[in-house]
Amino acid sequence: MTYVEFLQAHSGRMIDGTIITVYQFLLSTVVAIGIAILFGLMKLSKNLAVRSVAIIYIEIFRGTSLLVQLFWIFFVLPLFGIHLDKFTAGFLAVGLNMGAYGAELVRGAILAVPQGQWEAAIALNMSSRKRMWRVVLPQAFVIMLPPWGNLIIEILKGTALVALISVTDLMFEVRQININTFLSIEAFGTAIIIYYLIARLFVTPVMRAFENAMSRKIGRA
Amino acid sequence: MIEWQWELVWELAPRFVDATGKTLMAAGGGYGIAVILGLIFVVAQRTPIRVLTFTMREFVELVRSTPLLLQIFFVYYVGPQFGLILSPWTAGLIAIGVHYGAYLSEVYRGGIESVSKGQWEAAKAINLPIVRTYRRIVLPQALPPAIAGMGNYLVGIFKDTPMLSVIGVAELMHTATTIGAESYRYLEPYTMVGAIFLALSLPAAFFINVFEKWVRRTLGMVK
Numbered sequence: 442m443t444y445v446e447f448l449q450a451h452s453g454r455m456i457d458g459t460i461i462t463v464y465q466f467l468l469s470t471v472v473a474i475g476i477a478i479l480f481g482l483m484k485l486s487k488n489l490a491v492r493s494v495a496i497i498y499i500e501i502f503r504g505t506s507l508l509v510q511l512f513w514i515f516f517v518l519p520l521f522g523i524h525l526d527k528f529t530a531g532f533l534a535v536g537l538n539m540g541a542y543g544a545e546l547v548r549g550a551i552l553a554v555p556q557g558q559w560e561a562a563i564a565l566n567m568s569s570r571k572r573m574w575r576v577v578l579p580q581a582f583v584i585m586l587p588p589w590g591n592l593i594i595e596i597l598k599g600t601a602l603v604a605l606i607s608v609t610d611l612m613f614e615v616r617q618i619n620i621n622t623f624l625s626i627e628a629f630g631t632a633i634i635i636y637y638l639i640a641r642l643f644v645t646p647v648m649r650a651f652e653n654a655m656s657r658k659i660g661r662a
Numbered sequence: 663m664i665e666w667q668w669e670l671v672w673e674l675a676p677r678f679v680d681a682t683g684k685t686l687m688a689a690g691g692g693y694g695i696a697v698i699l700g701l702i703f704v705v706a707q708r709t710p711i712r713v714l715t716f717t718m719r720e721f722v723e724l725v726r727s728t729p730l731l732l733q734i735f736f737v738y739y740v741g742p743q744f745g746l747i748l749s750p751w752t753a754g755l756i757a758i759g760v761h762y763g764a765y766l767s768e769v770y771r772g773g774i775e776s777v778s779k780g781q782w783e784a785a786k787a788i789n790l791p792i793v794r795t796y797r798r799i800v801l802p803q804a805l806p807p808a809i810a811g812m813g814n815y816l817v818g819i820f821k822d823t824p825m826l827s828v829i830g831v832a833e834l835m836h837t838a839t840t841i842g843a844e845s846y847r848y849l850e851p852y853t854m855v856g857a858i859f860l861a862l863s864l865p866a867a868f869f870i871n872v873f874e875k876w877v878r879r880t881l882g883m884v885k
Contacts, residue, residue, distance in 0.1 A: 504867075505859040508824040508835060513856060516848040520664040594727050601729030605828065612732060625739035633728045633736065640727035 447627045451618050458614030459635055465532045465600040465610055466639075472536020473543050473596055480540065481547025495544070502541035507599055510534050515606045531603030531610075539596045546592065550585035551577060583655050590648035594640050601636075611635060670850045674841060681837035682858055688754065688833055689820040695759025696819065697812075700766030704774065705796070707767070725764035731825050733757045738829045754826040762819050769811035773804035806877050813870030817863050824855075834858060 442450075483495035502510065511534040515527065525533065554577050562572035604612035615632040619625050706718040725733070737760075738753035748756070777800050785795040824835035832840075838851035 500864060501856075501860065504863045505856045506821045506824045506835070508827075509852065509856050509859060512835075512839075512848075513852050516842070517852050520849055598727070598729040601731045602825075604731070612729065615732075616735065619735070619739060623743070625736070625743050629732060629736040629739065632732055633724070636728040636732065637724050641723070 458611035462610040468532035469535035473539040476540025477543025480544035507538045531608045535599045550581040681834045685833040688823045692758035696762035699763030703767035704770040722764045750829045773808035
């Protein structure tokens with residue numbers, strides 16, 4: 442069987458899988474960004490209780506494996522009456538896990554905004570909300586974009602794990618193809634190329650364009 | 663609602679102790695391979711041979727931006743197609759070693775690039791062979807700034823070992839899944855795995871931090 446014949450026979454399944462992977466990836470990214478902002482800001486709070494909650498969340502999710510968290514959410518939560526379907530459990534686990542890493546990026550970037558900017562905003566008598574929204578966050582945003590580019594690639598890679606709870610993503614489909622045909626190098630090799638192309642032709646250029654646009658916007662181009 | 667059973671925890675404890683050992687072995691073995699491969703990857707990227715530099719660069723990018731899980735399957739299943747049968751342990755360690763080798767090569771690269779150009783020029787001026795230049799001049803200076811990154815990936819590789827369970831390496835995750843299948847209890851096994859990971863990775867991160875500060879201090883590089 443040549444490679445072209447292989448593609449003709451199995452491309453349908455792989456395309457279906459790729460679409461699910463992209464859905465999982467986009468939804469995980471949304472969850473991760475939300476979690477990152479929430480817990481990143483909470484970790485900077487002056488309130489000890491709020492800060493503790495953030496620290497505990499971040500350490501638990503960064504200190505254990507994504508796979509463990511995924512299985513916990515999918516197999517253990519139902520025992521407590523929380524039933525999530527596999528698709529939701531998949532992107533939720535990836536998003537909650539990566540969000541914990543993102544929270545540290547948010548926190549780090551806010552702290553990296555020069556002290557003088559905070560002081561200037563106070564000197565201009567800005568309210569604390571205005572200081573955050575108009576002065577600190579826009580600059581923090583530009584600072585944290587490059588590491589977010591890496592994290593978003595990690596999110597894409599992380600979504601492959603959802604295949605292990607039978608979400609029919611690209612990883613799942615090629616594993617099925619491998620079981621049916623034993624054409625391992627064709628099946629897994631093609632999947633590696635597809636993941637690589639998503640990362641290289643979609644994620645990286647979008648993030649790069651975003652970085653450029655943002656730094657131009659705050660006059661740092 | 664389900665009750666947490668401590669008796670089950672004690673009953674399972676010996677199996678988890680054993681599995682923790684295997685997890686640490688997988689992480690240690692994988693890391694050993696990664697440390698060496700990373701060095702090879704980074705040095706290959708700095709040779710004057712353009713083809714090699716380009717291929718290595720693309721290879722590292724490819725490995726870094728595709729899922730480790732997929733790479734584990736690839737290594738494990740592609741071998742037999744060509745008559746090369748790898749045990750789950752061998753395949754798993756190769757996959758995880760190459761994956762983290764690619765990450766470590768980037769860490770090393772950062773370290774090497776932080777060595778000032780004058781050091782290279784001086785080594786050249788005294789006609790030091792390239793191998794000795796790396797071994798005696800560049801790498802010792804490139805190491806301290808790389809320690810933090812290397813430490814992070816040591817913890818990272820430890821947390822990624824559960825993926826080896828998919829090809830049957832009997833580490834923590836595999837043990838928990840087996841127990842789940844035997845006893846229909848998922849709460850205790852999976853929670854125990856999480857707790858073990860937490861109990862090991864938090865102190866590890868702390869000690870790496872201490873170690874990095876100690877190296878900087880002993881080498882007189884305190885910022």
